[in-house]
Amino acid sequence: MSELIVKNVSKSFDGRKIIQNVNVTLHEGELVCLLGVSGGGKTTLFNVISGLTIPDEGQVFLDGEEITGKPGKISYMLQKDLLLPYRTIEDNVALPLVIKGMSKKEARKQAAPYFAEFGLEGTEKKYPRQLSGGMRQRAALMRTYMFSRNVALLDEPFSALDTITKSSMHTWYLNIMEQIHLSTLFITHDIDEAILLSDRIYLLTGKPGEITQEIVIREPKPRRADFNLTEEFLQYKRLILEKIG
């Protein structure tokens, strides 16, 4: 079981409130999206969840354990892949294990079986700059997975990719989530992406950012290939645009 609960979190910087009274729940195997405009406090919330920022109020729980302000429990992945250019892919994805105190050799061994699952076979000995943007994001996700098996925080992970790569990454991501039983909390400002991927969407709006709406996408997974062309999809989009605007 893995469940992430964010409870009544508020945070100010320099006397300005960024997020206020935010409540988020992520159940096992779910993909939940935080949708909001840029600069709306999404990243602040992520830093609170990953333990890098201590909130003024509120708590974060992972599987019932309080992890507020404790880094080292949940890792995240950003738009930038942040792979270390001087480490091979193998050593990049194994890095979280090395940080936890495992030997380099042991960490490599632990990571090895997952390369196939993440579609990264044959890249073990390559350096990040030898891979395409999409492949690098896969490696970044694999590193996140090596760190925390159950929950992944993704901050606009695909927004730097071109449309075609992005679309294939979406399909790939939904697949791999299924395979490795991952729960995902996903930040985006892309409404289409949110509807396409999510089980539930939280709308984070206003200043300070508050969660004003929770929308459940009732479309079975795996989603149809043309889901984004259906009437239901457009209805969701209309609803979100109304609430956000």
Added chain:
Amino acid sequence: MRKKFQSITSKINTIAAILILLIIWQTVSALGIVPGYMLPSPVQVVKAFIQEFPLLMENAKVTLLEAFIGLACGVSFGFVMAVLMDRFEVLYKAFYPLVVLTQTIPTVAVAPLLVLWFGYEMLPKIILIVIATFFPVTVGVLDGFRSADKDTMNLLRSMGASEFQIFRYVKLPGSMGQFFASLRISVAYSVVGAVISEWLGGFSGLGVYMTRVKKAFSFDKMFAVIFLISLISLLLMKLVDFLQKKCMPWEDTKNE
């Protein structure tokens, strides 16, 4: 393929320029436009180089030894300074201006003092080289540490990495490019520093040899030793390039 071709053509240009200069120099000397005792011809210089070769090598050994010891101390000292100034903000604020200040002191001016204090042996020479070589390393490496990517460091922090681990996995490897760039400069400084310090007092070394042949007005030998010194610097800089390639294999990979 194309790149290789370009590098060959650019080399051809350089070689051609050098050849033309040498021809002009030889002609000027051969025609007696400049008297031979003031400017020896390239042929005379080569002759002097061959004739004096054993003596030059003997002196070069001393100079190289000084340069190596000085460089090793200077680079280690510079590196440790950079690490400390990166780790402790107080040290950075206190010492960075001082470090810059040491570089405004001309080494030639300090050298006689060092001779006065430490005598004619190796010590003053090594101290001078340390002063000349630590600075590029400190500044370069510190700059490398400080320009480490904030997002990457935060990511590692979120994984529970300690400050030491962040240093080891992000800052240290990230600053290697700057380290080698600084090392290349320091290597050249170390040879020049050794020669300058020998000018001012010593028993052997290329600098001592240089003062001796200058006093004898043997300008052909003078040119031979100058040629040798720049050759040594060049070779050492190439060695640094080679080391860098070995230590940073990821720089050599191509996008696919």
